Amino acid sequence: MNDLMSAMEQQLGFKAVDIKSYSPLALAYIGDGVFDLIIRSYVLNKGNMQVNKLHRHTSSIVKAQTQAKMAVFLEPSLSEEEDAVYKRGRNAKSHTTAKNASVGDYRKATGFEALLGYLYLTGQNDRLMELVKMALTEIGEIK
Secondary structure, eight states, X not given: OHHHHHHHHHHHTOOOOOGGXXXXXXHHHHHHHHHXXXXXXXXXXXXXXXXXXXXXXXXXXXXXXXHHHHHHHHXXXXXXXXXXXXXXXXXXXXXXXXXXXXXXXXXXXXXXXXXXXXXXXXXXXXXHHHHHHHHHHHTTSOO
């Protein structure tokens, strides 16, 4: 992803932005997209299959309930800084909720996405992938 971010910066003229200026919901916004891309790539890499099967498998992982489970599992492994970002995202007041998730799960998922967005935007890709791998292992996706 570093190569992708570098290419975006060069080709699209991205400006340097202080990460602290982003709201937790903005971090969750980008984190949602990053997580979705990682999981879509992971599912596709498992083998070619019908697109509806790819979508169903991806959706089962990226849904709020699964992300909440991942967040609860990962929380003890987070650094102080990561935990602060997670909690800011979890406690952010969103005006929307997930269709098929409890408010608690939705908030935990938002915190999880905010953490992933923060790690992505700060270039901590190895740590990002380490946490995703731990989470996928916890839900039984990686044996």
